[in-house]
Amino acid sequence: MALSNAQHSQLMRIYEQRQLESRRRLQKRLEEVYAAVPKFRTLEDAIASSSIEKARLLLDGDASALDSLKETLAELLVQKRALLSDAGFPADYLEPDFFCDACKDTGYIGTTPCHCLKKETVHLLYTQSNLQDFLERENFSTFSLGFYSPNLVDPLTGRSARDAAVTALQTCQDFARNFSDTFRNLLLYGSTGTGKTFLSHCIAKEVMESSHSVIYLTSTELFDLLADHTFRHTEGEAEAAYAQIYDCDLLIIDDLGTEFTNSFTASQLFICLNERILRRRSTVISTNLALGDIKETYSERTFSRISSHYTILRLTGDDIRIQKKLLQSGGTNHATP
Numbered sequence: 001m002a003l004s005n006a007q008h009s010q011l012m013r014i015y016e017q018r019q020l021e022s023r024r025r026l027q028k029r030l031e032e033v034y035a036a037v038p039k040f041r042t043l044e045d046a047i048a049s050s051s052i053e054k055a056r057l058l059l060d061g062d063a064s065a066l067d068s069l070k071e072t073l074a075e076l077l078v079q080k081r082a083l084l085s086d087a088g089f090p091a092d093y094l095e096p097d098f099f100c101d102a103c104k105d106t107g108y109i110g111t112t113p114c115h116c117l118k119k120e121t122v123h124l125l126y127t128q129s130n131l132q133d134f135l136e137r138e139n140f141s142t143f144s145l146g147f148y149s150p151n152l153v154d155p156l157t158g159r160s161a162r163d164a165a166v167t168a169l170q171t172c173q174d175f176a177r178n179f180s181d182t183f184r185n186l187l188l189y190g191s192t193g194t195g196k197t198f199l200s201h202c203i204a205k206e207v208m209e210s211s212h213s214v215i216y217l218t219s220t221e222l223f224d225l226l227a228d229h230t231f232r233h234t235e236g237e238a239e240a241a242y243a244q245i246y247d248c249d250l251l252i253i254d255d256l257g258t259e260f261t262n263s264f265t266a267s268q269l270f271i272c273l274n275e276r277i278l279r280r281r282s283t284v285i286s287t288n289l290a291l292g293d294i295k296e297t298y299s300e301r302t303f304s305r306i307s308s309h310y311t312i313l314r315l316t317g318d319d320i321r322i323q324k325k326l327l328q329s330g331g332t333n334h335a336t337p
Contacts (some may be wrong), residue, residue, distance in 0.1 A: 018105040026094065033093070040083050128215075131204050131214070139201065140176075143199070145166060161317035165194075168188065168195075171186070172199045173202075179206075180212070191317070200252050213247075215251050219257065220258060247279075249282065253286070257294075258288075
């Protein structure tokens with residue numbers, strides 16, 4: 001579970017709030033009992049007095065004080081439960097009411113993260129990834145090979161759009177499935193509307209479900225953030241966002257090449273990709289640019305890093321968004337959805 005200090009602190013604040021709310025609920029119930037059963041407070045005072053008295057005896061060397069205290073507390077506890085029952089309260093009415101009984105709202109069972117903490121971690125990662133609105137509808141379970149024609153052959157590779165999509169799907173599934181154990185990077189490239197962004201969303205969902213941090217940025221958002229840090233010397237949340245570009249488990253850069261390109265973007269892309277390779281942090285890039293255009297736009301050394309450290313997947317075919325519109329309007333296309 002790779003979280004930044006800020007993310008971990010944010011999660012711990014959730015658990016601190018849960019513990020506080022639990023204590024408030026318990027105090028409210030206790031006040032209800034005191035109002036309905038005045039003798040209950042007397043019993044609690046007796047428990048406190050007995051504990052102090054027996055502790056003093058124990059310190060004075062009376063070895064039997066501990067056993068005597070246990071017997072006294074057991075008797076008083078029976079009386080307390082009887083008073084609650086006689087007043088119509090459940091026997092466990094004054095037991096702590098935890099959000100998660102397994103970890104008692106601490107987030108941990110011993111030193112092991114509780115299942116509820118893992119769930120909260122995934123929720124936090126979803127929230128901070130910029131992908132919340134997409135992943136319910138764009139994931140591996142909703143990816144359809146039917147939009148890729150087996151008859152449309154890519155002149156560059158000699159492969160059909162369907163074959164290329166099958167390879168890309170299997171590679172992306174393997175990437176996500178083995179993310180915890182294997183350092184890999186992916187470049188998805190090809191014509192507009194062939195499912196590159198969709199596949200990157202599929203990967204993001206699976207990776208976040210295994211409690212890894214994912215940051216999704218369009219290329220414009222990425223370079224804007226890098227420019228802010230370089231020229232405006234950002235602090236606070238902006239600085240934390242900049243740090244996450246390099247530290248997050250998976251960085252997704254969508255639509256590379258749609259930003260305004262210049263020497264700054266070229267140099268920053270190299271620094272970003274190279275640094276993440278050195279840190280063994282995975283990156284997924286999607287782009288409509290051809291491989292030659294990537295080399296020309298971002299420099300040969302950037303392309304060298306990509307060709308050496310990335311699995312390159314080419315997707316071809318008719319624009320899926322247009323195909324879907326045709327289907328919705330009752331039109332036809334060559335692929336079988």
